[in-house]
Amino acid sequence: MKLRAPTRLLWLAITLAKHVTAAEPAALLRFEADRSNPLTVTVIAAAAERSAWPRDSAEELTRAPQPWFGMWLGEGKTNSPPLAGSYSLVGAQLRFRPSLPLLPGQTYTARLERPGLSLRVEYRPAPHEPAAAPKLLAIYPTSDRLPANHLKFYLVFSEPMETGVFLQHCRLLDARGREVDAPFRETELWSPDGRRLTLWIHPGRQKTGVNLNVEFGPVLQAGGHYRLVIDGRWKSAHGTPLGNDLTKAFHAIEPLHDQLTTRRWQVHPPVAGSRDALRVTFPLPLDWATLHRLLRVTGKTGNLAGVITVTPGEQEWQFVPDKAWIAGPYELRIVNAIEDHAGNSLARPFEVNLEQRNTSRPLPPVDLELTLPFAVR
């Protein structure tokens, strides 16, 4: 039997037909993997004659719940569903290509059962080299004193983590080590790169007067001591667990209900000619993520490029420009959506008590962007 040498494909495995009988047609069953990706494979049943396979084989196999040729996960037990994919008949070769690349470390079986012919071959893509354990690089806010109406944590990982499981791996414990019941919002919110999870404390319980708050009470009680525990069994997207449990301990202080203002913000201008940091300090900690996104510096020529740093405790924002400061007037521009830890922004408090204000008038409008001028000398 002659087989055409694969041209663009990498020949991987070949198994001689295990004939039930010696009757023709003889055939070979083999896996071929793409040269560019050994997990993208095609199974080929190659016969000597084109007539070995029914002309409508591809259509018949596509329709069959239990096809006589295909590929299965594991040993390919009878009646287990085959891998999804597409069939084609190319000359004397009957081909099956799975819809998806295979997964490292799994065993796959290709099987062909025809009258008088039973072929089987296994393929096990090499498991990934044991990857280094992912790291939980930081939990924000870093402060160990958080208002009792605190809203969210940001968990920053070294690499993308397994999704759909965060509620299983994040726990909140009280001072006695008892688990706080259902403390987190169920919505899973990752950054596009899969490295940062926003872990919300359940807003329905933190929002005053909302039914969960009334029925079950807030998640945090002022004066309480808590530990946020991230389970070491949480795996990266590559399947390697974090290793050890990681904990953030904090003390819940009185809740924050006031709308933010910039009145007590302090701007510490740098010296002209230097690349010293512009420092802005706040009387209360602000939200770590929005501090990176909603503050900018403008000069005569527009926005300044530079690097933003939020110092531990989230009460100081630093900006180091790419180019040295030139003497002159500048502005710190602040988008009004910037928040404190309880969701109070420059635009409005997180919760508005309608009984304590004239509801016939809307909240006083706040400019979308506020400015704090400063001069560099």
Add this chain to the structure above:
Amino acid sequence: MRSIASLFVGAVIFATLSTNLPAAGYLKDAATGDPKLRSVGAMSFGPGGLLLVTEPRHAAIVAIETGDTGPVQKLKQKVSDVNALLAARLGAAEGGVTIVDMAVNPASGKIYLSVTRKPDNASLIIVVTADGQAAPLDYAKARHARVSLPAADTAKVGNVSDVAFAGDRVLAAGSSNEEFSSKIFTLSLPLAHGGSAVPVSAETYHVAHGKWETKAPITSFVPMEENGKHYVVGSFACTPIAKFELDDLKPHAQVKGTSVVELGSGNRPLDMFTYEKDGKQWLVTHTQRFHQNLFGPSKYWGARVDMSLIKVREESKINQKAVRRDVKQPKGPEGIEIVDSLFGAVHVDKLSNTEVVVLREQGASLTLEVAPLP
């Protein structure tokens, strides 16, 4: 006379074409082949087999002209252990597949599942046919358009919670992963590949006990028309069902939804659809209860709500005075009914005015079945 007859025939043909417009008519500058979904979340169908898929982590909507235009063939029998079936079909270990959402193509009755595979986080659309076979959506002849949801005012969209075809446009709800807020976006037709949606609401708010007003992200919604006006009926993260008039949804507007129905404390509405029975319109929503349900075998349950409650306008029947279900009562109030066939429903979608497709939690596994609507 002949020319008038021709005009009439032409008008009829045009009307027929416009009501049966193929999905291709809704796409512009469409790309062909695999859209290579980067993440996958909520889905819904438009006409002519037009599938709308969210890429929740990438703030985008992908509209796919599936070519799946019928005829309708509903699932013939219950599919047991759907997760095991999908894992086997996708070559993943047991427990290696997560179903994110489900949508039924009204044109064909086929069931579409958005799924992710572990550990490579592959994002896929799986199609379940009437005979219970499951396979990834074939993109060989499909065309698609990807439309991004831009940062609206201030908040970057970190999650796209729902998408729906609303007759003359597509609507999407995106929530921020940094602020407790959501935006409603409008995507004009035809959907242009590489285009960008327009944010049409600045914020949505919810009032609790007539006293505390807070922002409230929308989790799911359905478009609704009433007296020639277009509305969005949405569910908040904090349980009430509210409606917004689409004409109110303008850029930078501070839109306050009108709360019309409260399903009771601790419920999180998930999927929603409307249907008609004996000349009466109903809204079906299924929810996940915060704690074990007092009246049923599962924390997942569903209800139907008389649409006249949704359409209510009187001040005495909205917001804090809206109809409220008592979670401790097995029945009532009038117009809100528990739908027994939706107990355990993790996802639901309408098949017809008489049947619903249910992905149901059954012990540790999931089953897929067609269930009757009351």
